[in-house]
Amino acid sequence: MPPRRPRHRTVQGPAVIYGRVALIGLGLIASSMAHAMRRGGLAGEIVGYARTAATRDVAREIGLCDRVVDSAREAAEGADLVVLCVPVGAMGVVAAEIAPVLKPGATVSDVGSVKRAVIEAVEPHIPAGVHFVPAHPLAGTEYSGPRSGFATLFDNRWCIVVPNGADRAAADRLGDLWRGMGANVDEMDADHHDQVLAVVSHTPHLIAYTMVGVADHLENVTDSEVIKYSASGFRDFTRIAASDPTMWRDVFLTNRDATLDILGRFAEELFVLQRAIRMGDGQHLFDYFTRTRAIRRGIVEAGQDTAAPDFGRVPGPVA
Numbered sequence: 001m002p003p004r005r006p007r008h009r010t011v012q013g014p015a016v017i018y019g020r021v022a023l024i025g026l027g028l029i030a031s032s033m034a035h036a037m038r039r040g041g042l043a044g045e046i047v048g049y050a051r052t053a054a055t056r057d058v059a060r061e062i063g064l065c066d067r068v069v070d071s072a073r074e075a076a077e078g079a080d081l082v083v084l085c086v087p088v089g090a091m092g093v094v095a096a097e098i099a100p101v102l103k104p105g106a107t108v109s110d111v112g113s114v115k116r117a118v119i120e121a122v123e124p125h126i127p128a129g130v131h132f133v134p135a136h137p138l139a140g141t142e143y144s145g146p147r148s149g150f151a152t153l154f155d156n157r158w159c160i161v162v163p164n165g166a167d168r169a170a171a172d173r174l175g176d177l178w179r180g181m182g183a184n185v186d187e188m189d190a191d192h193h194d195q196v197l198a199v200v201s202h203t204p205h206l207i208a209y210t211m212v213g214v215a216d217h218l219e220n221v222t223d224s225e226v227i228k229y230s231a232s233g234f235r236d237f238t239r240i241a242a243s244d245p246t247m248w249r250d251v252f253l254t255n256r257d258a259t260l261d262i263l264g265r266f267a268e269e270l271f272v273l274q275r276a277i278r279m280g281d282g283q284h285l286f287d288y289f290t291r292t293r294a295i296r297r298g299i300v301e302a303g304q305d306t307a308a309p310d311f312g313r314v315p316g317p318v319a
């Protein structure tokens with residue numbers, strides 16, 4: 001099928017932060033970046049590459065980038081910013097492939113959900129004179145692929161930039177790009193990032209995967225009953241548990257220690273709650289749930305729950 005004319009082209013404008021941006025891997029995050037960069041006129045040209053011909057065809061058909069090319073090298077050649085948007089386990093291979101064509105003064109970044117492992121895999125391939133500034137937007141959905149992206153994904157969400165000793169100007173410029181895409185930017189050390197994400201993202205995903213697996217394995221409750229009667233809490237678990245298997249396999253394999261630490265703590269607290277239920281210790285349960293409610297209240301008050309309907313109220317004080 002001949003490529004359709006893009007609905008909007010990337011334009012030069014006063015807000016342009018990088019002349020040419022190459023996106024490697026055209027899934028949810030890359031396609032959202034393409035839409036968000038166009039919305040803000042942040043890139044002179046957006047060039048995309050995806051591993052499969054089918055994904056490249058879709059990207060061409062929907063006019064996702066100004067150009068979609070057939071190799072990662074072709075995409076990276078001459079780019080001012082190259083963003084690796086592939087699963088964490090594939091970052092090193094892609095970095096090795098593009099390294100010989102990187103332009104002196106260019107910046108390489110990534111959007112991987114884990115930072116220490118990406119640095120270890122990518123940094124050895126970065127040539128002298130090229131800046132490497134890892135980053136991680138804390139925004140996503142359970143959908144994948146080039147059609148799943150949207151321009152507002154990063155609005156009012158955090159993007160964590162990990163300067164990792166990079167040139168200050170290069171890190172600031174990448175931060176400007178993320179701010180231009182709607183995100184709030186914070187900087188963090190890679191190990192601390194991985195610990196924080198183990199608590200707020202990685203272990204919760206594992207728990208959601210497990211809870212849906214438990215429902216799937218029940219003998220006396222059928223799958224159709226689970227679907228028919230699923231309460232909203234369980235439905236939220238199923239949304240999370242529908243997330244991309246490759247991406248999450250790589251997250252757990254590469255953020256192993258931090259996830260295992262949080263999982264161990266989770267298991268300890270779960271046993272204490274289990275005991276309280278067995279012993280009929282209502283006070284313990286009440287006090288525990290009161291503390292957790294305060295966490296939720298903090299998130300809503302900080303405006304971080306974009307999914308919650310805005311009724312102008314937050315979970316109320318406990319009587």
Ligand SMILES: NC(=O)c1ccc[n+]([C@@H]2O[C@H](COP(=O)([O-])OP(=O)(O)OC[C@H]3O[C@@H](n4cnc5c(N)ncnc54)[C@H](O)[C@@H]3O)[C@@H](O)[C@H]2O)c1
Nearest residue numbers: 025026027028029051086087088090112113140141144145
């Ligand atoms: N989905 C989220 O919620 C989310 C949020 C923040 C960051 N991230 C991170 O962003 C990255 C991309 O995630 P996504 O959700 O956009 O995934 P996705 O599955 O939507 O897209 C990934 C893309 O990478 C391609 N790919 C896979 N292996 C490849 C390889 N070896 N070489 C070249 N291309 C390859 C896939 O074909 C696909 O086009 C991951 O590192 C993930 O950890 C994801």
Ligand SMILES: O=C(O)C(=O)C[C@]1(C(=O)O)C=C[C@@H](O)C=C1
Nearest residue numbers: 113137138139140141142200201
């Ligand atoms: O909202 C979702 O679907 C997500 O899971 C997004 C989410 C998260 O918040 O945990 C998942 C992985 C990321 O690396 C960043 C964001």
